[in-house]
Amino acid sequence: QVQLVESGGGLVQTGGSLRLSCAASGRTLSNYAVGWFRQAPGKEREFVAVIRWNNGFPMYADSVKGRFTISKENAKNTVYLQMNRLKPEDTAVYYCATGPAYVNLPSREHQYDDWGQGTQVTVSS
Numbered sequence: 346q347v348q349l350v351e352s353g354g355g356l357v358q359t360g361g362s363l364r365l366s367c368a369a370s371g372r373t374l375s376n377y378a379v380g381w382f383r384q385a386p387g388k389e390r391e392f393v394a395v396i397r398w399n400n401g402f403p404m405y406a407d408s409v410k411g412r413f414t415i416s417k418e419n420a421k422n423t424v425y426l427q428m429n430r431l432k433p434e435d436t437a438v439y440y441c442a443t444g445p446a447y448v449n450l451p452s453r454e455h456q457y458d459d460w461g462q463g464t465q466v467t468v469s470s
Contacts, residue, residue, distance in 0.1 A: 354464030365426040367441030374398040378446035379424040383437035438463040
């Protein structure tokens, strides 16, 4: 089992930027994917982005493509989510999670095994 700790959330104005971090510990992330999901009040948790740990290949939800960038830092066992041009509809609790990385990167909740506690992102209009 891996332990995941998110950080970097906060309050930002529309058009601003934030960088979220997801620090992993407990086991290697080799052959795993690390994903970001978010859940807004009254809504279901939704996929945001994922990265394949072995080669850094990313995938994004259409709603964030071109604004968010997912990356990793091997030495720190950490995945980042750089969020630019933020909108009020990006307001949510953001979670990182890990799951096996097969041919297709996972984008559904049930494909992930371990989750962090979440970090709040609030974008004011």
